[in-house]
Structures are given as structure tokens and as C-alpha cells.
Amino acid sequence: MTQEIGFTKMHGIGNDYIYVDSTLYNIKNPEKAAIAWSDRHKGIGSDGLVLIGKADIPEADFTMRIFNADGSEAMMCGNASRCIGKYLFEKGLTKKTSIRLLTAAGIKVLNLTVEGKVVKNVTVDMGEPVLDNERQFANTDANGKETTLKISEKNIFGTFVSMGNPHFVIFTDDLTTDSIEHYGPQLEHDSMFPERANIEFAKIQEDGSIRMRVWERGSGITMACGTGACATAVAACLTKRTGRTATISMDGGELQICWNKEDNHVYMTGGAEFVFEGYIHF
Numbered sequence: 506m507t508q509e510i511g512f513t514k515m516h517g518i519g520n521d522y523i524y525v526d527s528t529l530y531n532i533k534n535p536e537k538a539a540i541a542w543s544d545r546h547k548g549i550g551s552d553g554l555v556l557i558g559k560a561d562i563p564e565a566d567f568t569m570r571i572f573n574a575d576g577s578e579a580m581m582c583g584n585a586s587r588c589i590g591k592y593l594f595e596k597g598l599t600k601k602t603s604i605r606l607l608t609a610a611g612i613k614v615l616n617l618t619v620e621g622k623v624v625k626n627v628t629v630d631m632g633e634p635v636l637d638n639e640r641q642f643a644n645t646d647a648n649g650k651e652t653t654l655k656i657s658e659k660n661i662f663g664t665f666v667s668m669g670n671p672h673f674v675i676f677t678d679d680l681t682t683d684s685i686e687h688y689g690p691q692l693e694h695d696s697m698f699p700e701r702a703n704i705e706f707a708k709i710q711e712d713g714s715i716r717m718r719v720w721e722r723g724s725g726i727t728m729a730c731g732t733g734a735c736a737t738a739v740a741a742c743l744t745k746r747t748g749r750t751a752t753i754s755m756d757g758g759e760l761q762i763c764w765n766k767e768d769n770h771v772y773m774t775g776g777a778e779f780v781f782e783g784y785i786h787f
């Protein structure tokens with residue numbers, strides 16, 4: 506028997522997900538739903554599926570689970586966390602403007618900037634970047650330094666940064682779709698990344714901002730990646746290309762990133778938007 510499930514489609518600078526309130530709908534097989542619903546021709550169309558729940562520990566208010574378009578579950582999603590802040594506040598599910606969100610990468614605090622009843626933008630405390638997670642990056646000597654991976658007979662230099670989920674940031678002048686589609690999937694599946702990886706292709710621009718395009722683990726090229734923007738800002742700072750704050754410009758828009766010296770946390774600020782709502786049979 507099929508179930509009728511209410512959903513909300515939202516995006517954070519073009520990184521679009523289907524949001525379901527899991528206190529109202531119990532999706533038994535979210536991996537399968539993510540694959541079917543993400544399909545841009547036969548489904549709703551998205552980069553993946555996000556389940557919002559109520560936290561059952563006193564340290565957190567709500568929960569987030571995130572599934573990529575291929576059904577794989579990720580630990581964290583920057584753009585989705587901002588969308589959840591807007592969803593919870595504007596739907597009246599919380600009056601708080603500082604929300605503690607429990608994710609598979611720990612508790613993230615969302616600070617909402619509100620005008621009247623509208624959330625204008627959200628700053629997320631994304632926590633500390635991790636540079637030596639051996640479950641995610643097999644080169645345990647790298648520790649924030651640029652390292653070389655050989656792909657298609659070419660040496661690729663990049664920096665591994667985990668924001669809960671694994672990222673490999675490459676500074677290059679070549680941000681073409683052809684290049685990203687060629688190197689992205691090979692790097693995602695490289696044996697140096699036991700849990701696969703998100704791959705960022707980035708370039709410092711004349712005004713000091715960073716242009717970044719991304720190949721996301723489990724979803725391919727997307728218009729933006731919040732954790733990827735944080736990883737890119739950290740990699741740029743570690744390799745002395747920028748200071749501790751950066752504007753990251755992606756296909757879908759910009760995020761402001763600050764890697765705070767005092768607490769070593771990365772703070773991400775940007776917008777979130779509703780697209781449409783509906784019901785789907787599953």
C-alpha cells in the first residue's frame with residue numbers, strides 16, 4: 506500500500522532538497538525515497554532528501570538526517586541546516602532564533618536573523634574543521650597540507666578538510682563543467698577516500714573572494730555546497746591564499762565564511778528559500 510507524504514521543497518543558494526517533517530510522516534526507506542524523489546524527470550527533482558525530527562536529548566531542539574540523490578546518507582549539510590532554520594521558524598514550529606540541531610556530525614547551532622516573521626539569513630556554527638580523519642582520508646601525514654593524487658595520469662593537488670563530511674579542495678584555474686565531470690567522479694571514488702568525498706574546484710578572484718564549483722558525493726555537480734564552502738575557506742587559509750574570512754561564490758550564489766581564531770569554529774552565513782510544497786505517494 507502506498508503512503509501519501511507531505512513535503513516542502515527548499516533551496517539554499519540553489520542546493521535544493523526535499524524536506525519532510527518526520528514527526529508527521531514515517532518514511533520507512535528514506536534511501537529509496539531519496540533516489541526516487543530526487544529524479545528531475547520522474548520525481549520531484551532535488552539534490553537529495555532531508556528529514557526533520559524532534560530531538561530526544563536535552564542538549565538539542567531538532568534533528569536532521571540528510572540523504573544524497575543516490576540514497577547515501579551524509580553526516581552534515583550546510584545549506585540544508587540553514588533551510589531547516591527557516592522552515593522551523595516560519596512554520597511556527599519554534600519561536601527560538603537560536604536553534605540547536607542534532608546531526609550525524611554533532612550539534613550545530615543555527616542563529617536566525619529575523620525581520621517580522623521572515624528569516625532573512627542564518628548563521629550556522631559548523632564546528633571545528635578536522636584535518637586528519639583517517640576514516641575519511643588515508644593520507645594520515647597530510648594534516649592540512651596540500652597533497653597529490655594521481656588521476657588519469659595527472660597530478661592533482663588538493664587539501665583534505667572534514668566538516669563532518671569529507672572534502673578535498675583543489676585550487677585550479679579550470680572550473681569548466683567538462684573538467685569537473687571528468688575528475689569529480691574519479692576523485693570521489695579514489696581509494697584515498699574510504700568514505701568517498703566531496704570535491705571542490707576553487708579559484709581566488711581579483712577581489713579576494715573565492716569562486717568555487719563542486720562535485721558532491723552522491724549527487725554530482727550541484728549549484729552550491731555549504732560544508733564545501735567552509736572546507737574551501739579553511740583550505741584557502743591553511744595554504745595562505747586568504748585570511749580567515751572569505752566570500753565563497755558558487756553557481757547558485759554566495760556564502761560568507763569565517764574561521765574564528767578564538768574557538769577554531771567555522772561560521773557560515775547565507776540565505777534559504779521555500780520553493781513549493783506538495784504531496785507524493787510512496
Ligand SMILES: N[C@@H](CCC[C@H](N)C(=O)O)C(=O)O
Nearest residue numbers: 579582583584670730731732
Ligand atoms: N550540499 C551539502 C552537503 C550534502 C552532503 C554531501 N553530498 C556528502 O555526501 O557529504 C552542503 O550544503 O553541505
